[in-house]
Amino acid sequence: MDLAVEISFQNPEKNHKKFIALKTMGNISGTSIDRGRYTFIEPPINNFNQPIQPTDILQSRYRGAEAEAGLIWNTKSNKAIRFTPILSLYSRSLARKISSLKSEYIEEEKYSLHGISGGMGLVFPGKTTIHLQAQVFQPLYDQVTLYGRYIGIPYESLVSDKPLNFKAKIQFSKGNFGWTLNLESLNLAGAENPKSKSIEASQAIIPSTLFTYFF
Numbered sequence: 001m002d003l004a005v006e007i008s009f010q011n012p013e014k015n016h017k018k019f020i021a022l023k024t025m026g027n028i029s030g031t032s033i034d035r036g037r038y039t040f041i042e043p044p045i046n047n048f049n050q051p052i053q054p055t056d057i058l059q060s061r062y063r064g065a066e067a068e069a070g071l072i073w074n075t076k077s078n079k080a081i082r083f084t085p086i087l088s089l090y091s092r093s094l095a096r097k098i099s100s101l102k103s104e105y106i107e108e109e110k111y112s113l114h115g116i117s118g119g120m121g122l123v124f125p126g127k128t129t130i131h132l133q134a135q136v137f138q139p140l141y142d143q144v145t146l147y148g149r150y151i152g153i154p155y156e157s158l159v160s161d162k163p164l165n166f167k168a169k170i171q172f173s174k175g176n177f178g179w180t181l182n183l184e185s186l187n188l189a190g191a192e193n194p195k196s197k198s199i200e201a202s203q204a205i206i207p208s209t210l211f212t213y214f215f
Contacts, residue, residue, distance in 0.1 A: 001022055001026060001028055002024065002210060003022070003024050003025075003104045004022065004023035004024075004210055005023075006045045007021075008020075010075060015073065015076050016071055016074070016075055017075045018027040018069075019068075019070065019071075019072060019073070019088075020064070020067075020068070020069045021067070021069075022064075022065075022067050023065065023066040023067075024063075024065050024066075025063065025065070025066070025208065026061070026062060026064070027061060027062045027063075030059030030061050031062070032057060032058070032059055032062050033057075033058040033098070034055065037104070039197070040058075040060065040098060040106055040197075041107065045060050049102065049103040049104070049125070050102040050103065052100055052102055052106075054065065054073055056084075056100050056101070057100065057101070058098055058099070059100065060097065060098050060099075060142070062094065062095065062096055062097075062204075064079065064092065064093075064094040065154060066090075066093075067091050068088050068089070068117065069088055069089070071088070072085070072086045073086075074141070079125050079166075080125070081122070081123065081124055081135070082123050083120060083122055083123075084120070084121035084122070084133070085121070086119050086120070086121060086133070086173075087116070087117070088117045088118075089116060089117075090113075090115055090116065090137050091113070092114075092137075092186065093110065093113070095108055095109065095110040096109045098109065098185060099129075106209060108114040108146070108147065109144065109145070109146055109147075110144070110146075111142070111144055111188045112145070112148065113137075113142055113186070114140060114142075115138050115140040115141065116138055116140065117133050117135050118135065118136060118192070119135030119136060121134075121164055123212070125148050127174065128172055128174045129172070130170070131169075131170070131173070132168075132172040133168065133170075134164070134166070134168040135140070135166070135167050135168070137164065137166070138162070138165075139159075139163075139165070142162055142197055143158055143159065144156070144159060144188075144189070144191040146193065155193055155196045157191030157193045158191075159188075159189040159191060160189075161189045161201070162169060162189065163189060163201075164187065165185060165186050165187055166185045166207075167182065167184040169183070171212075174182070175211055176214045177214070178211070178213075180210040180212060181207075182206075182209065183205075183206070183207050183208075184204075184205075184206040184208075185204075185205055188201060188204060
């Protein structure tokens with residue numbers, strides 16, 4: 001489930017607008033984990049954590065937040081089809097919590113990506129306006145943090161490999177209402193950490209939808 005808000009500013013005489021967008025996200029149900037591809041450090045044994053067997057099912061839950069601020073050009077309303085270039089500063093965080101039926105909390109990985117984003121939109125005006133947009137996000141600063149009660153304190157690793165990330169959306173708007181389909185591909189770099197465990201690079205494919213009201 002996502003919750004998002006966007007505020008934009010535009011001088012009527014200018015053909016571009018400034019915007020700030022914030023979004024939070026999280027999955028409602030857990031996602032099963034392939035035990036053959038995932039290794040973890042056993043949590044301490046207590047009343048809430050019992051020994052985990054190789055056949056026990058592990059689940060992950062995700063949560064995260066996103067902030068973006070930038071410029072969109074060619075934004076004056078008209079009846080012609082138009083391109084809308086976009087350039088922005090972009091910040092994304094994504095956390096994955098691992099648990100099982102026998103252990104309420106095993107560990108958590110948090111990924112932080114901060115950088116610049118650029119892309120292109122295409123607007124088809126009409127009674128129902130259609131807006132297509134695709135963006136590429138280049139992280140300039142990446143960090144992976146591993147949390148867990150068995151560790152005692154978080155361990156942080158800076159990431160030297162900064163792969164590109166992508167997102168696309170299609171938005172239908174009519175009057176004050178809109179409906180948007182989003183697809184985001186986050187390429188999460190790995191981290192070598194001798195103090196706890198190394199984390200392999202992974203990819204998060206995040207589809208989502210938003211129902212929007214325009215003030």
